[in-house]
Amino acid sequence: MDAVLFCAMGSRVEGLMVKVTVLMGVYNTPLGMLDEAIDSILEQTFSDFEFLIVDDGSEDPAIQTYLTKRLHEDGRVRIASEPHRGLTASLNRGLSLARGEFIARQDADDWSAPDRLERQIAHFERSSEDVLCGSNAWTHQQNGRTLWKTNLPRTHEALLAALPHGNPFVHGSAMFRRDAVLGLGGYREAFRCSQDYDLFWRLTELYGAANLSASLYHYRYTSGSISAGKATEQLKAHNAIRNLAAVRARGGTEDPAAALAHAEAELNSSSGIFRALLKQADHVMLAGDYTKAASSYFRLATTQPANSLAWKKIARLGVFRTMPFLREACFR
Numbered sequence: 001m002d003a004v005l006f007c008a009m010g011s012r013v014e015g016l017m018v019k020v021t022v023l024m025g026v027y028n029t030p031l032g033m034l035d036e037a038i039d040s041i042l043e044q045t046f047s048d049f050e051f052l053i054v055d056d057g058s059e060d061p062a063i064q065t066y067l068t069k070r071l072h073e074d075g076r077v078r079i080a081s082e083p084h085r086g087l088t089a090s091l092n093r094g095l096s097l098a099r100g101e102f103i104a105r106q107d108a109d110d111w112s113a114p115d116r117l118e119r120q121i122a123h124f125e126r127s128s129e130d131v132l133c134g135s136n137a138w139t140h141q142q143n144g145r146t147l148w149k150t151n152l153p154r155t156h157e158a159l160l161a162a163l164p165h166g167n168p169f170v171h172g173s174a175m176f177r178r179d180a181v182l183g184l185g186g187y188r189e190a191f192r193c194s195q196d197y198d199l200f201w202r203l204t205e206l207y208g209a210a211n212l213s214a215s216l217y218h219y220r221y222t223s224g225s226i227s228a229g230k231a232t233e234q235l236k237a238h239n240a241i242r243n244l245a246a247v248r249a250r251g252g253t254e255d256p257a258a259a260l261a262h263a264e265a266e267l268n269s270s271s272g273i274f275r276a277l278l279k280q281a282d283h284v285m286l287a288g289d290y291t292k293a294a295s296s297y298f299r300l301a302t303t304q305p306a307n308s309l310a311w312k313k314i315a316r317l318g319v320f321r322t323m324p325f326l327r328e329a330c331f332r
Contacts, residue, residue: 020049020117021178022099024091027056029108031066033220040111040218042074046118049104051077054094057084065332088195092186098178105196107172109220118173123212130156130208131180132200134169135216141288142222145173148328150219152211155223163201164242171196173217180207190256198256201245223289231280235272239263267283274304278313290321 022041026034041051051074055067064081071077080097082090097102102124104117120133139147150170153162162168174196184202187195203209208255240259247254265272281296301310320330 002152002230018048018050018100019121020046020102020104020175021094021098022049022051022104022106022117023094024052024106024108025054025056025087025094026057026058026067026108027084027087027090028060028064029063031062033109036111037106037108038070038077040114041106042076043114043129044112045115046121049076049117049247050099052094052098053077053079054090055079055081056090057082058149062293071321086192088187088189088192090196092189093184095178095182101178102175103178103181104175105172107219109222110172111218111220112173113319114217115214116173117175119214119216123210124175127208127210131177132169132203132207132209133175134210134214135173135212135214137173137217137219138215139169139286139288140218140220142220142245143288144220145288147221147286148331149215150185154213155203156208156210157288159204159211161206162166164245166238167194167197167200169196169200169211170217170219172219174200176203189258190260191237191241193234194241197238198241198244201241202248205245205248209280216258221283221287223284223287223292225328231276231283232267232273235276236263236267238262239266239272271307274300274307281313285317285320290317293317 009168024037024041028038037055038051038193053067055064059065067079072077079096080093082093102121104120116135120135123133124130134152136150136152138149141147152170153159153168159168180203181199184199184206187199191198200209240256243259243262244254244256247259260263267276277296277300281293281300284296285293292305294314295312297310297317301307301314304310320327
């Protein structure tokens with residue numbers, strides 16, 4: 001394992017257990033967004049938690065300076081700094097350092113409602129068989145402008161039915177029992193993205209899971225968070241994760257590396273890359289970078305002029321940009 005610098009000067013007494021570990025990975029996050037995310041946790045109505053922040057080798061030295069400042073300001077904050085290895089490895093490192101019975105995820109460019117932790121712990125107290133609890137979320141553009149609320153499946157049965165079609169959980173909103181996740185080996189590091197989709201599917205197959213109807217999380221679309229390469233990687237990961245679920249259903253032996261290799265071959269031999277790039281442009285549009293989104297749509301439309309999908313998305317961009325009251329309808 002890579003050596004890390006673990007700072008706990010301002011934290012509670014070492015070894016003391018807490019109810020919840022809030023786990024957040026940081027990599028080159030703008031300081032304004034990071035400040036909003038951290039404040040939203042430190043202002044929670046529920047108090048029995050530690051806030052474990054894993055800095056995944058951020059290149060801007062101002063981030064480490066800022067995190068050290070927050071460490072000394074609040075005794076619930078713990079910081080682990082390590083070389084850049086990606087979110088999946090950072091989260092597994094956090095799981096190994098966490099002292100909480102429950103892990104609450106938080107993304108560094110989003111923020112949580114003040115009563116989020118309180119309401120999720122209350123759910124686990126009512127539903128002891130559940131190991132995973134997410135919530136609905138408000139979605140926002142990059143500048144914080146509100147878009148709409150999600151309408152996610154809520155019950156265990158509805159979640160199981162939804163999983164083959166996509167991830168029915170907002171990763172940053174999730175709280176789960178640490179022991180159950182460790183029992184499954186944590187996040188699978190073969191997946192550099194969509195690691196939550198894989199983990200939450202495996203958890204939901206074995207244990208109870210739920211989404212709270214309340215929107216307790218605020219998810220921010222950012223134009224730089226999904227590159228063309230990452231969009232393709234996400235589609236490949238989703239296909240591999242579905243294939244692994246099918247293997248489990250047959251009682252077979254899972255091989256994530258082989259599933260990813262097979263998914264890559266499928267992606268390269270179909271229209272998968274075109275669809276991945278369209279998804280990237282959708283994300284950029286939702287972030288509010290309309291010029292960049294339009295450029296992407298037009299470039300894709302001209303590469304496959306007979307494919308009507310890109311042209312339809314160009315028309316949708318016009319509606320989305322000029323008629324805000326129809327924005328949610330464009331995506332329902």
